[in-house]
Amino acid sequence: MKNPKILVIIPAFNEEANIKGVLSAIKTHLPQADTVVINDGSVDSTARIAEQAGVVVLNHPYNMGIGATMQTGYKYASRKGYDIAVQVDADGQHPADQIEKIIEPVLKGRSDLVVGSRFLGTGDYRPSLARGAGMAIFSGVVSAIIKERVTDTTSGFRAAGRRCIDFFAHHYPDDYPEVEALVLLHKKGFSIMEVPVRMRERGGGKSSITPIRSVYYMVKVLLAIFVDLLKKV
């Protein structure tokens, strides 16, 4: 693809502490890309900081959740005619120097959606026991459904090609979009691929997820996956 139009989509909800660093890192490592911040009803100065950084900021009128927020980004990408959309978290988890890695397979037309995985290759990501077990179960279930090995189903570090962007603009799951999107894409016959990436630990690391809560979360996600299997798309 010659001079592909690349859009970096950053969903942000009260991320004033991290957004500036994330935006400047992207500007450094991916100067050819445009960036859009979807401000999902933040009550802090996320929107102002992003505006000062000179990127497009789309402000939701109220907090709509991560699914609707990502979809707004994909709608924007679809209408503005972008060839590739990259999802990057606003909390600094996804290093900007890794974006090239997930874009490449899409650019070469090898896959409709590329997921950056913490578990493939030489990653040194070590989740807690409960989290790790949950992720392994998701990985097993999703891999069985889409008949392809996916190691990091909850990764929000992704690159989507044109067809995928247009599909997401119309259909994007609400509740647990990372995992569910994989199942939906597979049902529609899109190709999915993983590449190894390095991620940073969440800054501060105030994980409020207790073992009981993560079991509850797991059950909800698994339910959502099975509902997606029943759904007519």
Add this chain to the structure above:
Amino acid sequence: MDYFQIFSIIGSVVLFGLIINFIRLGILKEKYSVLWIACSLAILVLSVKKEILDYIAAFLGVAYPPSLLFLVAFMFVLLIILHFSVVISIFHEKNKILAQEITLLKNALREAGIKVNGEGRDEK
């Protein structure tokens, strides 16, 4: 005619009248009134024509026919609530689409150099 029968006839007639009046006043959409009308008519018919109620009760093996009336009403209530859940889900989806369109429109206006209220600094 026992009191129960009189009471249920009056009740279903009042319900039916209320529904019709709400539709007339335009505060209940026809679309959402179908189940309510069906419910009130069913109870009315079963209350007036006690034989039908007795017949169905005997067929189903219900010892006390008036309790069948509760079952019918309860099933209608369940149906109506289910209908509401469906309607709420549809509204949720439409509301999301609207909010996303507003978000994109506000940006399009800003790109066109038009200042939008509720955007940026004066938000909150």
